Amino acid sequence: MFGDYSLGDLGSIFVMQGFAGLILFSVYVLMALGLAIIFGQMGVINMAHGEFMILGAYVTWMTSNLFQTYMPGLFGGYFFLAMILAFLASGALGMLVEWALIRHLYKRPLDTLLATWGLSLMLQQAYRSVFGAREVGVELPQWMLGSLQVTSSIEVPINGVFVMCLTVLITIAVAYVMYKSRWGRQVRAVVQNRIMAGAVGINTEKVDRYTFGLGCGIAGVAGSAFTMIGSTGPTSGQLYIVDTFLVVVFGGAASLLGTIASAFSISQTQSTLEFFMSGSMAKVLTLLAVVGILMLRPQGLFALKVRK
């Protein structure tokens, strides 16, 4: 199958394919970060995670429309405001959902799956009623269009680079919040031993609510970033949810490093395989490999050692 290509071509193909894999990696990391917090730390199965992302995407779309109509001069920078708004909107909705729904179900983790599935159906219909059934695309500012010409045969799209930089920034921010800040320590204390954390004076209910809000907020930012590379429809969220859960489970729930490592291995496997076979078969093989490894190593790649 390599006969038709020269060595230089092959090199460029692998670099391009690797780069496509890196964009996929950024997408997976962005999606999985929020879920790793909610599922890994809190044990809640949030099937509506995709819908929180879509909310972020719609907020971004609305912001870009606002800028286009009222502040065309500032259009180049709308994205930064949109991201903050997406974070706030999804985070606020997340906290509302935690208060109304999730906090009643902490003792029944499998039931959170059903309840959030119901929630995701309602959110999908809400999006369809408000924004219409058609997919919407965001118009990119001028500086994000085009691509960087690295060599004569390798070119790299700027929006992809932007999404990757964004991913790195958000990952560092999440790592800082979870591992260095006082609040992050409280979260991890509650996860490891809820009763003891409560006994030393941590308001566990509040920590739960903000943790869930943070996870959903990151989902919103992820959705906002997705508008850079694709369009958004009411049911787009459902497409991502299984992949995202697999990334989190494969990495080992509750391990940030594991989430990143699993996102990297899954995305690189898939984009490399995509070069050799159809996209759907590449996906099947990747998922099969993930499921197979999970059967051998049920706790995921990076299992957190805690006493149960």
Place this chain on the structure above:
Amino acid sequence: MTDNRFFNRSELIGILVLAVFLVVVLPLTLDVFRLNLVAKYLTYAFVALGLVICWGYGGILSLGQGVFFGLGGYCMAMFLKLEASSVENTKIQSTPGIPDFMDWNQITALPFFWKPFHSLTFTIAAIVLVPGIFALVIGTAMFKRRVGGTYFAIITQAVAAILTILIVGQQGYTGGINGMTDLRTLKGWDIRPDHAKIVLYFFEVGCLFVCIMIAQFVRHSKLGRILVAMREKEDRVRFSGYSVANFKIFAFCIAAVFAAIGGAMFALNVGFMSPSFVGIVPSIEMVIYTAVGGRLSILGAIYGTLLVNFAKTSLSETFPELWLFGLGGLFIAVVLAFPNGLAGIWGDYVQPRIDRLIASRKPKPDGWTDSSVADGAPAE
């Protein structure tokens, strides 16, 4: 608390009521179109029945029942498709005698795994064995390594995703996204006209009752009690010397086979099979039918399936905008307020009143236990 007979009195009454409802009331009151719709809903009831054993009793939530539904359905559909693609029916194709979608995809010979499906006996065996063995493999791999709960749910979900992508991607072998359409005859007997639909409906109801009896048997035997014990305190059962994994595998396999029978009935009754009944969304919907009906109640799961599907059909007919809101709200309400579904409401509120009414008329006979008590308290 459970007596050794398969039924106590109230369960027997419940099954008889369901039998009268399905065999007499519905066929007399509904036209053939609606009856066929009920037949379609009942195919999901098989899945729900399996989930009662696997999820309600075994505590194993599988989000991949669509896989088994699909495997059963595709086995049946392959047989029917081969029969519909006889040489004289397909003589306009470039290669007559193979299914039309293969011809469109430039496949000129029947693939090897299609060939045995010329035989009805093989097909019937495959409907039970293929999903059964598949469930056995997954179950053994997972439960022997003590993967359970959430992780099991997510992995089964991934399996559903894999199968859907595979079916859609391998268009030449599976019919792709359209699935297998235009199924016509079963051993030369046309399955499309009205009278055939009625016969198939009764056949399906018969199969459903066989499955109900099997589920009853599992529930009332020692096996059922071990399953409940396992759900409540898995470690204690393990320390008592039982092989927890084997019981879980058994419950999972039973659920898989029930789902596959449902899928085969679907292909027969509805006349086609497509990947849209295999994936994650239908799999979760099937779990939700069980949750709404009551995960601990065999009859509840069947009523739940019928009710949710009726609601879905009628709501989406009259208020296409609202039905997702309604459905989503229903699930949230059931999970939050009635963890045991409609059967829980029946057992907690209605049945005690009826029992009191009966008890006030005549003294209670010995050995008659209230079924809501015999079912045991739900897992919290």
